[in-house]
Amino acid sequence: MPHQCVRCGKMYDDGAQEILKGCSCGAKMFYFIRPEKLKQIQEQQERAPLKEKEQVQIEKDVYDLIGDEIDKEKPVVLDIESIEILKPGKYKLDLVKLFKTKEPLIYKLEDGKYMVDLVESFKKMMGKKAE
Amino acid sequence: MGLFTNFLKKFLKKLFKKKREIRLGLYGPPNGGKTTLANKITLDWIGEEMGKVSTIAHETREIQIKEQITIKSKGKELTFNLVDTPGIATKIDYEDFIKAGLKEKEAKKRAKEATKGVIDAIKWLDDMDTVVVILDSTKDPYSQVNITIIGNLEARKIPVLIVANKIDLKKSDVKKVQAAFPQYDVIGISAKYGNHINNFYEALFKVTNA
Numbered sequence: 418m419p420h421q422c423v424r425c426g427k428m429y430d431d432g433a434q435e436i437l438k439g440c441s442c443g444a445k446m447f448y449f450i451r452p453e454k455l456k457q458i459q460e461q462q463e464r465a466p467l468k469e470k471e472q473v474q475i476e477k478d479v480y481d482l483i484g485d486e487i488d489k490e491k492p493v494v495l496d497i498e499s500i501e502i503l504k505p506g507k508y509k510l511d512l513v514k515l516f517k518t519k520e521p522l523i524y525k526l527e528d529g530k531y532m533v534d535l536v537e538s539f540k541k542m543m544g545k546k547a548e
Numbered sequence: 549m550g551l552f553t554n555f556l557k558k559f560l561k562k563l564f565k566k567k568r569e570i571r572l573g574l575y576g577p578p579n580g581g582k583t584t585l586a587n588k589i590t591l592d593w594i595g596e597e598m599g600k601v602s603t604i605a606h607e608t609r610e611i612q613i614k615e616q617i618t619i620k621s622k623g624k625e626l627t628f629n630l631v632d633t634p635g636i637a638t639k640i641d642y643e644d645f646i647k648a649g650l651k652e653k654e655a656k657k658r659a660k661e662a663t664k665g666v667i668d669a670i671k672w673l674d675d676m677d678t679v680v681v682i683l684d685s686t687k688d689p690y691s692q693v694n695i696t697i698i699g700n701l702e703a704r705k706i707p708v709l710i711v712a713n714k715i716d717l718k719k720s721d722v723k724k725v726q727a728a729f730p731q732y733d734v735i736g737i738s739a740k741y742g743n744h745i746n747n748f749y750e751a752l753f754k755v756t757n758a
Binding site: 481482484500505506507508509510511512513515517 | 574580636637638639641642643652655656659660663664666667673692693696700
Protein backbone atom coordinates (compact mmCIF):
# COMPACT_ATOMS: atom_id res chain seq x y z
CA MET A 418 0.00 0.00 0.00
CA PRO A 419 1.61 3.32 -1.01
CA HIS A 420 2.30 6.12 1.42
CA GLN A 421 2.72 9.74 0.44
CA CYS A 422 4.74 12.32 2.30
CA VAL A 423 2.43 15.12 3.41
CA ARG A 424 5.14 17.75 2.99
CA CYS A 425 6.90 16.92 -0.29
CA GLY A 426 4.40 14.55 -1.89
CA LYS A 427 6.94 11.77 -2.51
CA MET A 428 5.42 8.28 -2.71
CA TYR A 429 6.78 5.31 -0.78
CA ASP A 430 5.84 1.66 -0.85
CA ASP A 431 4.67 0.00 2.30
CA GLY A 432 7.62 -1.08 4.43
CA ALA A 433 9.97 1.54 3.00
CA GLN A 434 12.63 2.69 5.46
CA GLU A 435 11.55 6.32 4.98
CA ILE A 436 8.14 5.62 6.49
CA LEU A 437 9.84 4.36 9.61
CA LYS A 438 12.54 7.00 9.82
CA GLY A 439 11.01 9.99 8.09
CA CYS A 440 11.01 11.27 4.52
CA SER A 441 14.18 12.57 2.88
CA CYS A 442 12.64 16.06 3.12
CA GLY A 443 12.56 15.78 6.91
CA ALA A 444 8.81 15.33 7.38
CA LYS A 445 7.47 12.47 9.46
CA MET A 446 3.87 12.54 8.36
CA PHE A 447 2.47 10.42 5.54
CA TYR A 448 -0.87 9.90 3.92
CA PHE A 449 -2.01 6.33 3.67
CA ILE A 450 -3.20 5.96 0.10
CA ARG A 451 -5.82 3.36 -0.73
CA PRO A 452 -5.17 1.63 -4.06
CA GLU A 453 -8.48 2.81 -5.51
CA LYS A 454 -7.49 6.41 -4.77
CA LEU A 455 -3.93 6.21 -6.06
CA LYS A 456 -4.72 7.11 -9.68
CA GLN A 457 -6.96 9.96 -8.67
CA ILE A 458 -4.28 11.43 -6.42
CA GLN A 459 -1.57 11.10 -9.08
CA GLU A 460 -3.80 12.83 -11.64
CA GLN A 461 -4.59 15.59 -9.20
CA GLN A 462 -0.88 16.08 -8.51
CA GLU A 463 -0.13 16.41 -12.20
CA ARG A 464 -3.07 18.71 -12.85
CA ALA A 465 -2.67 21.11 -9.97
CA PRO A 466 0.34 20.33 -7.82
CA LEU A 467 0.37 21.88 -4.38
CA LYS A 468 3.09 24.42 -3.66
CA GLU A 469 5.66 23.49 -1.06
CA LYS A 470 4.37 26.25 1.19
CA GLU A 471 0.87 24.80 0.99
CA GLN A 472 2.08 21.32 1.83
CA VAL A 473 3.97 22.59 4.86
CA GLN A 474 0.82 24.42 5.95
CA ILE A 475 -1.32 21.27 5.59
CA GLU A 476 1.20 19.37 7.69
CA LYS A 477 0.97 22.09 10.36
CA ASP A 478 -2.85 22.16 10.17
CA VAL A 479 -3.07 18.41 10.68
CA TYR A 480 -0.81 18.63 13.74
CA ASP A 481 -3.07 21.45 14.98
CA LEU A 482 -6.19 19.39 14.40
CA ILE A 483 -4.97 16.27 16.16
CA GLY A 484 -3.44 18.25 18.99
CA ASP A 485 -0.95 16.65 21.30
CA GLU A 486 -2.15 13.14 20.63
CA ILE A 487 0.97 12.15 18.78
CA ASP A 488 4.68 12.43 19.21
CA LYS A 489 5.93 14.75 16.46
CA GLU A 490 9.32 13.08 16.46
CA LYS A 491 7.84 9.76 15.39
CA PRO A 492 6.48 8.90 11.96
CA VAL A 493 2.72 9.14 11.60
CA VAL A 494 0.48 7.76 8.90
CA LEU A 495 -2.82 9.50 8.33
CA ASP A 496 -5.89 7.67 7.21
CA ILE A 497 -8.17 10.48 6.25
CA GLU A 498 -10.99 8.85 4.44
CA SER A 499 -13.58 11.03 6.12
CA ILE A 500 -11.79 14.35 5.85
CA GLU A 501 -9.79 15.41 2.84
CA ILE A 502 -7.62 18.49 3.01
CA LEU A 503 -7.48 19.65 -0.59
CA LYS A 504 -5.42 22.73 0.18
CA PRO A 505 -4.84 24.74 3.33
CA GLY A 506 -8.30 26.01 4.31
CA LYS A 507 -10.17 23.73 1.91
CA TYR A 508 -11.76 20.73 3.55
CA LYS A 509 -14.05 18.07 2.13
CA LEU A 510 -16.00 16.05 4.66
CA ASP A 511 -17.64 12.71 4.11
CA LEU A 512 -20.56 12.97 6.53
CA VAL A 513 -21.78 9.42 6.10
CA LYS A 514 -18.35 8.10 7.10
CA LEU A 515 -17.99 10.66 9.86
CA PHE A 516 -21.23 9.57 11.47
CA LYS A 517 -20.31 5.91 11.16
CA THR A 518 -16.72 5.93 12.40
CA LYS A 519 -16.36 3.75 15.45
CA GLU A 520 -12.79 2.61 14.87
CA PRO A 521 -9.95 3.02 17.34
CA LEU A 522 -8.00 6.25 17.20
CA ILE A 523 -4.36 5.60 16.76
CA TYR A 524 -3.17 2.28 15.47
CA LYS A 525 0.39 1.49 16.31
CA LEU A 526 1.70 -0.24 13.22
CA GLU A 527 5.31 -0.71 14.22
CA ASP A 528 7.68 0.92 16.65
CA GLY A 529 7.49 4.63 16.09
CA LYS A 530 4.93 4.35 13.33
CA TYR A 531 1.31 5.11 14.02
CA MET A 532 -1.83 5.15 11.98
CA VAL A 533 -3.99 8.06 12.99
CA ASP A 534 -7.64 8.35 12.17
CA LEU A 535 -8.29 12.05 12.15
CA VAL A 536 -11.92 11.68 12.99
CA GLU A 537 -11.42 9.54 16.04
CA SER A 538 -8.57 11.72 17.23
CA PHE A 539 -10.91 14.67 17.13
CA LYS A 540 -13.40 12.77 19.21
CA LYS A 541 -10.86 11.90 21.84
CA MET A 542 -9.52 15.39 21.92
CA MET A 543 -12.95 16.91 22.30
CA GLY A 544 -13.90 14.34 24.91
CA LYS A 545 -10.91 15.36 27.00
CA LYS A 546 -11.83 18.99 26.66
CA ALA A 547 -15.35 18.33 27.83
CA GLU A 548 -14.28 16.49 30.99
CA MET B 549 -44.70 -10.37 43.55
CA GLY B 550 -44.62 -9.65 39.84
CA LEU B 551 -46.94 -6.72 40.34
CA PHE B 552 -44.79 -5.34 43.10
CA THR B 553 -41.60 -5.67 41.00
CA ASN B 554 -43.30 -3.89 38.14
CA PHE B 555 -44.43 -1.12 40.45
CA LEU B 556 -40.92 -0.80 41.87
CA LYS B 557 -39.41 -0.68 38.40
CA LYS B 558 -41.80 2.02 37.29
CA PHE B 559 -41.24 3.98 40.48
CA LEU B 560 -37.46 3.84 40.16
CA LYS B 561 -37.62 4.71 36.49
CA LYS B 562 -39.74 7.75 37.27
CA LEU B 563 -37.41 8.81 40.04
CA PHE B 564 -34.38 8.37 37.82
CA LYS B 565 -35.97 10.16 34.90
CA LYS B 566 -36.91 13.12 37.04
CA LYS B 567 -33.41 13.62 38.33
CA ARG B 568 -31.74 13.21 34.97
CA GLU B 569 -31.15 16.35 32.98
CA ILE B 570 -32.48 16.47 29.47
CA ARG B 571 -29.95 17.51 26.85
CA LEU B 572 -31.59 19.39 24.02
CA GLY B 573 -29.32 19.76 20.99
CA LEU B 574 -29.67 22.29 18.21
CA TYR B 575 -28.34 20.81 14.98
CA GLY B 576 -28.35 21.74 11.33
CA PRO B 577 -26.41 23.14 8.39
CA PRO B 578 -24.48 26.41 8.79
CA ASN B 579 -26.49 29.64 8.81
CA GLY B 580 -29.85 27.97 9.40
CA GLY B 581 -30.33 29.99 12.59
CA LYS B 582 -29.30 27.61 15.39
CA THR B 583 -27.68 30.33 17.50
CA THR B 584 -30.46 32.81 16.72
CA LEU B 585 -32.96 30.26 18.06
CA ALA B 586 -30.72 29.48 21.05
CA ASN B 587 -30.60 33.21 21.82
CA LYS B 588 -34.39 33.50 21.47
CA ILE B 589 -34.92 30.60 23.91
CA THR B 590 -32.44 31.87 26.49
CA LEU B 591 -33.67 35.48 26.18
CA ASP B 592 -37.27 34.36 26.64
CA TRP B 593 -36.62 32.18 29.69
CA ILE B 594 -33.45 33.32 31.44
CA GLY B 595 -33.10 36.82 30.07
CA GLU B 596 -29.70 36.51 28.44
CA GLU B 597 -28.26 35.63 25.05
CA MET B 598 -26.26 32.51 24.39
CA GLY B 599 -23.90 33.23 21.49
CA LYS B 600 -22.83 35.54 18.73
CA VAL B 601 -24.64 35.36 15.39
CA SER B 602 -23.24 36.34 12.03
CA THR B 603 -24.17 36.43 8.37
CA ILE B 604 -20.87 34.67 7.62
CA ALA B 605 -21.29 30.90 7.91
CA HIS B 606 -19.64 28.85 10.67
CA GLU B 607 -19.81 31.58 13.32
CA THR B 608 -20.35 28.93 16.01
CA ARG B 609 -17.29 26.70 15.92
CA GLU B 610 -17.43 25.28 19.41
CA ILE B 611 -20.21 23.57 21.33
CA GLN B 612 -22.07 26.04 23.55
CA ILE B 613 -24.08 24.88 26.55
CA LYS B 614 -26.59 26.73 28.66
CA GLU B 615 -27.74 24.72 31.64
CA GLN B 616 -31.04 24.55 33.48
CA ILE B 617 -33.45 26.35 31.21
CA THR B 618 -37.03 25.92 32.34
CA ILE B 619 -39.82 26.71 29.91
CA LYS B 620 -43.47 26.87 30.93
CA SER B 621 -46.66 26.49 28.97
CA LYS B 622 -50.23 25.76 29.99
CA GLY B 623 -49.27 24.74 33.52
CA LYS B 624 -46.51 22.41 32.32
CA GLU B 625 -42.81 22.82 32.93
CA LEU B 626 -39.82 21.51 31.02
CA THR B 627 -36.21 21.88 32.16
CA PHE B 628 -33.29 21.13 29.89
CA ASN B 629 -29.66 21.90 29.12
CA LEU B 630 -29.49 23.62 25.77
CA VAL B 631 -26.61 22.62 23.48
CA ASP B 632 -25.90 24.84 20.49
CA THR B 633 -23.65 23.10 17.95
CA PRO B 634 -21.48 24.20 15.01
CA GLY B 635 -23.09 23.90 11.59
CA ILE B 636 -22.59 20.60 9.79
CA ALA B 637 -21.25 20.84 6.24
CA THR B 638 -19.72 18.60 3.60
CA LYS B 639 -17.37 21.24 2.25
CA ILE B 640 -15.58 24.01 4.08
CA ASP B 641 -13.66 26.40 1.88
CA TYR B 642 -11.77 29.44 3.12
CA GLU B 643 -12.43 31.19 -0.18
CA ASP B 644 -16.11 31.43 0.77
CA PHE B 645 -15.08 33.35 3.87
CA ILE B 646 -12.86 35.64 1.81
CA LYS B 647 -15.83 36.41 -0.42
CA ALA B 648 -17.74 37.27 2.75
CA GLY B 649 -15.08 39.82 3.65
CA LEU B 650 -12.52 38.01 5.78
CA LYS B 651 -8.77 38.26 5.24
CA GLU B 652 -7.00 35.14 3.95
CA LYS B 653 -5.28 34.20 7.19
CA GLU B 654 -8.46 34.65 9.20
CA ALA B 655 -10.48 32.75 6.58
CA LYS B 656 -8.13 29.74 6.70
CA LYS B 657 -8.21 29.70 10.49
CA ARG B 658 -12.00 29.83 10.41
CA ALA B 659 -12.07 26.91 7.95
CA LYS B 660 -9.83 24.81 10.18
CA GLU B 661 -11.91 25.58 13.27
CA ALA B 662 -15.16 24.95 11.39
CA THR B 663 -13.88 21.51 10.34
CA LYS B 664 -13.13 20.70 13.96
CA GLY B 665 -16.58 22.03 14.80
CA VAL B 666 -18.30 19.55 12.47
CA ILE B 667 -16.51 16.63 14.10
CA ASP B 668 -17.34 18.02 17.52
CA ALA B 669 -21.03 18.35 16.69
CA ILE B 670 -21.17 14.78 15.37
CA LYS B 671 -19.33 13.47 18.41
CA TRP B 672 -21.87 15.08 20.73
CA LEU B 673 -24.86 13.63 18.91
CA ASP B 674 -24.83 10.44 20.97
CA ASP B 675 -25.16 12.48 24.17
CA MET B 676 -28.39 14.18 23.12
CA ASP B 677 -31.81 13.22 24.47
CA THR B 678 -33.77 15.29 22.00
CA VAL B 679 -32.62 17.17 18.92
CA VAL B 680 -34.09 20.18 17.19
CA VAL B 681 -32.93 20.32 13.58
CA ILE B 682 -32.98 23.90 12.34
CA LEU B 683 -33.34 24.34 8.61
CA ASP B 684 -33.45 27.49 6.52
CA SER B 685 -36.92 27.31 4.96
CA THR B 686 -35.81 29.47 2.01
CA LYS B 687 -33.43 26.72 0.91
CA ASP B 688 -33.90 23.31 -0.67
CA PRO B 689 -34.54 20.86 2.20
CA TYR B 690 -33.34 17.82 0.21
CA SER B 691 -29.65 18.32 0.92
CA GLN B 692 -27.12 15.67 1.85
CA VAL B 693 -26.44 17.41 5.15
CA ASN B 694 -30.12 17.52 6.19
CA ILE B 695 -30.81 13.95 5.14
CA THR B 696 -27.65 12.62 6.82
CA ILE B 697 -28.36 14.41 10.11
CA ILE B 698 -31.99 13.34 10.28
CA GLY B 699 -31.23 9.79 9.12
CA ASN B 700 -28.58 9.40 11.83
CA LEU B 701 -30.90 10.73 14.51
CA GLU B 702 -33.49 8.21 13.42
CA ALA B 703 -30.92 5.39 13.53
CA ARG B 704 -29.95 6.43 17.07
CA LYS B 705 -33.63 6.66 18.06
CA ILE B 706 -33.23 10.24 19.25
CA PRO B 707 -36.52 12.20 19.16
CA VAL B 708 -36.44 14.93 16.52
CA LEU B 709 -38.29 18.17 16.01
CA ILE B 710 -37.69 20.01 12.76
CA VAL B 711 -37.78 23.79 12.70
CA ALA B 712 -38.31 25.49 9.35
CA ASN B 713 -36.71 28.82 10.20
CA LYS B 714 -36.74 32.23 8.50
CA ILE B 715 -40.47 32.30 7.71
CA ASP B 716 -40.20 36.10 7.73
CA LEU B 717 -38.39 35.90 4.40
CA LYS B 718 -40.27 35.98 1.11
CA LYS B 719 -38.69 32.83 -0.30
CA SER B 720 -39.60 30.76 2.77
CA ASP B 721 -41.46 27.52 1.99
CA VAL B 722 -42.44 25.59 5.12
CA LYS B 723 -44.62 23.17 3.14
CA LYS B 724 -41.62 22.05 1.13
CA VAL B 725 -39.78 21.20 4.36
CA GLN B 726 -42.84 19.32 5.62
CA ALA B 727 -43.06 17.40 2.35
CA ALA B 728 -39.37 16.45 2.60
CA PHE B 729 -39.72 15.05 6.13
CA PRO B 730 -43.34 13.90 6.42
CA GLN B 731 -42.75 11.61 9.40
CA TYR B 732 -41.65 14.51 11.64
CA ASP B 733 -43.28 17.50 13.25
CA VAL B 734 -42.15 20.54 11.30
CA ILE B 735 -42.68 23.93 12.93
CA GLY B 736 -42.32 27.10 10.86
CA ILE B 737 -40.85 29.99 12.86
CA SER B 738 -38.79 33.10 12.62
CA ALA B 739 -36.20 32.80 15.38
CA LYS B 740 -35.07 36.34 14.63
CA TYR B 741 -38.47 38.00 15.08
CA GLY B 742 -40.13 35.40 17.29
CA ASN B 743 -42.95 34.53 14.86
CA HIS B 744 -44.81 31.36 15.94
CA ILE B 745 -42.29 30.79 18.72
CA ASN B 746 -45.07 29.55 21.03
CA ASN B 747 -45.84 26.77 18.54
CA PHE B 748 -42.21 25.79 18.85
CA TYR B 749 -42.34 25.69 22.66
CA GLU B 750 -45.53 23.62 22.53
CA ALA B 751 -43.87 21.19 20.12
CA LEU B 752 -40.90 20.90 22.49
CA PHE B 753 -43.23 19.60 25.22
CA LYS B 754 -44.64 17.09 22.78
CA VAL B 755 -41.32 15.79 21.44
CA THR B 756 -39.76 15.46 24.91
CA ASN B 757 -42.92 13.84 26.29
CA ALA B 758 -43.05 16.39 29.09
